[in-house]
Amino acid sequence: MTITAPTKSPKLHLSPLSRRSLAEDATSRLRRAIVAGELPAGSPLPEDGLAAQLGVSRVPIREALIELEQEGLIEFDHRGRSRVRDFSEEDFEPLFAMRSTLELMAARLVVQQITKEDIKELELMIREQECANDLTELSLLDVAFHARIIQAARNRPLTACWRTIRSQIEVWLAKSHREQAQRHLSSINLTVPGHQRLLADLCSGSEQKAEAAMKMEMATWREWLPE
Amino acid sequence: MTITAPTKSPKLHLSPLSRRSLAEDATSRLRRAIVAGELPAGSPLPEDGLAAQLGVSRVPIREALIELEQEGLIEFDHRGRSRVRDFSEEDFEPLFAMRSTLELMAARLVVQQITKEDIKELELMIREQECANDLTELSLLDVAFHARIIQAARNRPLTACWRTIRSQIEVWLAKSHREQAQRHLSSINLTVPGHQRLLADLCSGSEQKAEAAMKMEMATWREWLPE
DNA sequence: TTTATGTGTACTGTATACAGTGTTCAATGT
């Protein structure tokens, strides 16, 4: 049984599977480690050491570190050495304000142009949230849901901005869960209905409703965090 | 006459002049070239070629290209080759919307906490704008003025977001001036009074005034650009 | 003329090597 190549170009054009580079792999590995708290705040990130651990050379590591710095997860000191960023409580309010601003803008844009495709995917994501086993998993799905809303706004600069804060949000949530899990247990039952409501209002065609729903969502999130 | 080292550590701590790296130099050189239109939209940016022209190796060039991609000035294709981004007219509206959102947020934050230092610097910048010789110079000073306002908002994520759009704004303005300089000649006399008014309202302590003034400023800018 | 097939080329992705620099810490002098 031989594999025969198609003589005519096959019309079924697959998404051109993105040859992930080592740099991208390193980025997501490190990002996950930081979000999960495996690399605690303040940890030094020597290029040599990381390269050895991940079994690659320093080059992909350097590129990963640059990316993570843009995402606000790590910081370089004056001579180029990087550490996991140490978020203090004063960092929360600005981050929250920025998130609210971006998501409110997204809500306004989404309501005008949401597609069937968007709705289908968002509904699917809500269903996945129903199956979440623990808080950490749920909060990552939560953030992913909001990322999908941003995407539905179809505004490239907005997506770029969101990218600069998304990981930081994940860090906050994970940290908060680790430190005071019991406080958030109730939220596990609120997330799904909240998102259903939000999605409904984003589909309503009313800018007021969409904005109000998003403000509500942001307020909920606000209560989760510090103090 | 020998130079004697101070025996006691000198209290006068100078800002630790940032040993600019070749990568940073390359970034600003390339950024300027793109904004100025010397590297037209669509130009390929082979690492070898750029490295040779700037007299460095590919490593700093790679890092510069990554940075410029984050700033939205260049794009990588599916196999990692980069080109100067080609802004079409549809790209303008989203960029404008994002800018307005960020600057409005900044206005709200600034009015609560602007300092004497901020005001002094902003006034100085307005005086520099009075001396601008041509439109290009003026528009760069204009963007720098707004960047300083963002800085005065003292919100780190906001600054990071602004960084993702700033260069794109400069590209739009420069491009617009090149293509239809005469349309904008009148604006040369409006920028300074507009900024004086804006600064006054940012200092007024009234959130309403500050927001209104910034909206006005954004509307002015809006008229500069396509159609 | 079209459609397949090979081959060269231009480029990136990655590894490796080396040079330079701030920091630390011990040795030295006062």
Add this chain to the structure above:
DNA sequence: ACATTGAACACTGTATACAGTACACATAAA
């Protein structure tokens, strides 16, 4: 004790080398 010097160290910044791969073009087959 204290300041000063110096040498070793740990690390980044940069250059260079090599390997792999998508594309273009030329050539061969239908």
